[in-house]
Amino acid sequence: MDDAATLIPLTEVHPDMIEAVLDRAFGPDRTSRTAYKVREGTDWLPALSFAAVDDAQMLVGTIQVWPVALTDSDDRRHPMLMVGPVAVVPERQGEGFGMALMAAMTQALDPQAPLPQVMVGDPEYYGRFGFHAAPTQRWEMPGPFERHRLLVRAANPGVLPDRGTLGPWK
Numbered sequence: 001m002d003d004a005a006t007l008i009p010l011t012e013v014h015p016d017m018i019e020a021v022l023d024r025a026f027g028p029d030r031t032s033r034t035a036y037k038v039r040e041g042t043d044w045l046p047a048l049s050f051a052a053v054d055d056a057q058m059l060v061g062t063i064q065v066w067p068v069a070l071t072d073s074d075d076r077r078h079p080m081l082m083v084g085p086v087a088v089v090p091e092r093q094g095e096g097f098g099m100a101l102m103a104a105m106t107q108a109l110d111p112q113a114p115l116p117q118v119m120v121g122d123p124e125y126y127g128r129f130g131f132h133a134a135p136t137q138r139w140e141m142p143g144p145f146e147r148h149r150l151l152v153r154a155a156n157p158g159v160l161p162d163r164g165t166l167g168p169w170k
Contacts, residue, residue, distance in 0.1 A: 005052055005053065005054050005055065005060070005097065005100070006052070006053045007050050007051070007052055007053075007100060007101065007104050008050065008051050008053060009046060009049070009050060009051070010044070010046065010049035010050055010051050010062060010063075010064065011046045011049075012051070013051045013059060013062070017059050018051075018059075018062055020059075021059055021060075021061065021062050021087050021089055022062070022085055022087050024087075024089050024090060025085070025087035025088060025089060025090065026085060026087065030085070033120075033143075034120070034141050034142065034143030034144060034145045035082070035084060035085070035120045035141075035145075037141070037142040037143050037167075038066075038068055038082060038141055038142065038166045038167060038168065039066040039068055039082055039168055040168050041168050041170060042066050042067055042068070042168045042169060042170070043066075044064040044065060044066050045065045045066065045067060045081070047108055048065035048081065048105050048108050048109065049062070049063060049064045049065055049105075050062070050063050050101055050104045050105065050108075052088070052097045052100060052101055054092070060088060060089050060092045060097055061086075061087055061088040061089065061092070061097040061098065061101055062085070062086075062087050062101070063083070063084070063085075063086045063087075063101040063102065063104070063105050064084065064085060065081050065082065065083050065105060065117075066081070066082040066168075066169075067079065067080075067081065067082075067168075067169035068080050068081070068082040068118065068166055068167065068168060068169050069166070069167060069168070069169045070118075070139065070160075070161060070164040070165070070166050071164055071165050071167060072161040072163060072164040073161075073163050073164070076161075077169075078116075078160070078161060078164065079115055079169060080115055080116045080117065080118050080152075080166075081109075081115050081116070081117045081118070082117075082118050082119060082166075083102075083105065083117050083118070083119040084119045084120065084121065086098055086101055086102065086119075086121070088101075098125075099128075102126075102129050106129065114154075114155045116152055116153065116154035116155075116157075116160060117131070117152065117153045117154070118136070118150070118151065118152045118153075118166065119131060119151050119152075120145060120146075120149050120150055120151070121149060121151055122149065123148060123149065123151060126151055129153065130153040131151035131152065131153045132151060132152070132153070133147070133148050133149070133150060133151050133152075134157075135152050135154070135157045135160045136150040136151065136152050138162055138163045139163065139164050139165070139166060140163075140164070140165040140166070141165065141166050142165070142166075142167060
């Protein structure tokens, strides 16, 4: 990441600017993706969501984190954090902005109450941050998804339910 780049709370960025970055990174049809259904009706968490601004004060990336839950087969809800979208405008990808945004989010997590974090993403890229697909193989989401891209990071993956459905925390 450029030495002059700055990470700021996402609350300091106008919502239209956030949407423009997301559209550029993922396309205008992004809201039809299953991840949007998982977090439907919730708001992203300000304490865990950040923006990357370059040395020209241009918004080049964002990360949002959302409250979600995995509902197990006994109808118990297990609170989790859904990471994403992690977005960097196409012409600035590969410069380290995504890694810096992930690091900021990770550092902002409460070490006294580390909720599992779940995301839909590239396992090779997000594996460096401790995300993996092994615990999620029998989890479901409210729409189509590529199972190998449903990733989780947890202090103790052994406590995660073997089966369940991800959805909004309400």
